[in-house]
Amino acid sequence: MNILxxxxxxxxxxxxxxxxxxxxxxxxxxxxxHGDEPQGKYLxxxxxxxxxxxxxxxxxxxxxxxxxxxxxxxxxxxAQLNAKELRQNSTEAEKKLWNLLRNNQIHGLHFKRxxxxxxxxxxxxxxxxxxxxxxxxxxxxxPQNITHDNERTTYLNSLGYKVIRIWNNELFENFEGVKExxxxxxxxxxxxxxRGANNLLFxxxxxxxxxxxxxxxxxxxxxxxxxxxxxxxxxxxxxxGDNPDNYYGGxxxxxxxxxxxxxxxxxxxxxxxxxxxxxxxxxxxxxGPAKEVAQKISDIIGYPVEESIGYPTPGSFGTxxxxxxxxxxxxxxLDEKIPVENLVQPVFEIFDLLK
Numbered sequence: 001m002n003i004l005x006x007x008x009x010x011x012x013x014x015x016x017x018x019x020x021x022x023x024x025x026x027x028x029x030x031x032x033x034h035g036d037e038p039q040g041k042y043l044x045x046x047x048x049x050x051x052x053x054x055x056x057x058x059x060x061x062x063x064x065x066x067x068x069x070x071x072x073x074x075x076x077x078x079a080q081l082n083a084k085e086l087r088q089n090s091t092e093a094e095k096k097l098w099n100l101l102r103n104n105q106i107h108g109l110h111f112k113r114x115x116x117x118x119x120x121x122x123x124x125x126x127x128x129x130x131x132x133x134x135x136x137x138x139x140x141x142x143p144q145n146i147t148h149d150n151e152r153t154t155y156l157n158s159l160g161y162k163v164i165r166i167w168n169n170e171l172f173e174n175f176e177g178v179k180e181x182x183x184x185x186x187x188x189x190x191x192x193x194x195r196g197a198n199n200l201l202f203x204x205x206x207x208x209x210x211x212x213x214x215x216x217x218x219x220x221x222x223x224x225x226x227x228x229x230x231x232x233x234x235x236x237x238x239x240x241g242d243n244p245d246n247y248y249g250g251x252x253x254x255x256x257x258x259x260x261x262x263x264x265x266x267x268x269x270x271x272x273x274x275x276x277x278x279x280x281x282x283x284x285x286x287x288g289p290a291k292e293v294a295q296k297i298s299d300i301i302g303y304p305v306e307e308s309i310g311y312p313t314p315g316s317f318g319t320x321x322x323x324x325x326x327x328x329x330x331x332x333x334l335d336e337k338i339p340v341e342n343l344v345q346p347v348f349e350i351f352d353l354l355k
Contacts, residue, residue: 001048004201007261010219013208015261018048019201027354028271030203030262033225033278033317035210035217039334040277043347044204046160093135093168094123100179101133106186117159120152130161130348131186137168157345200355201269206258218258222250226313228263228320229253235314249315266321273328274321275354277347280336285309287322287329294330296353301346303333
């Protein structure tokens, strides 16, 4: 992943476009439109960890991303020694699944077996795509083991890994079904998508000035999601909340540096779909021809699909892109009442879906 474009804000913070320079099949993902909704920035940065060998410059005052870059070597000596022993004494189920996963047989994905991650040893892992496959015997149905497995999965999810669990008896009794399940589940991540794969472009934080000041608006007091040059720009926002000033659309449509940056990117890269991350309403809102994708996102995260946010949004990004330019545009309103770490797994799955 590369930094493709940078602009400085009024307070001197950087806004960055990160991804690969590609002229077609682009999907644009934007985090932190509003400075008091930092969840999107955190989740995008965590996702970028999967592809960046070293920290990228941050939109926040030019500093590093401040992400704990966790690699597979972050494990104890005890785990390392036990992993070697486990590899030498594989169970029949492990041998059978390894014969399917080894040598990049599934969509070109490279798996390792009995790999230490933290203080755990996982059965199989694709480090590049952060996919873990665990084989479970009947003992995993026991209450104490269920609790242990849940704790283990929660920890691995916090590092950005998706955990897939397969029962031993399924592997022996329905091998073709397990094989088909893995091929379908892993297809969006592998090279099997070929030229049909999308190129993800990220703006982790569109409003670093608001993030710095912990305000919804930017340094000029403008709600960026009301500043786009739509046909309804500047209309009454008094119904939008308790404090209409928070929804101020600016002195003129498209007046803000941040807005101009996004408009330029849309014109340059012509995204086929756009996703923005907001909070706190727990819905999948969409504009333009995006209902089908919105439903797929809903299936992953469990939020209802809503065509309307429920109040007027003159000058909004969704109206500018989805309604007036017919670009499928989705606003994912995240749950702000739960730890953002709990959103890593479903949001990563959504990003992989769009990829």
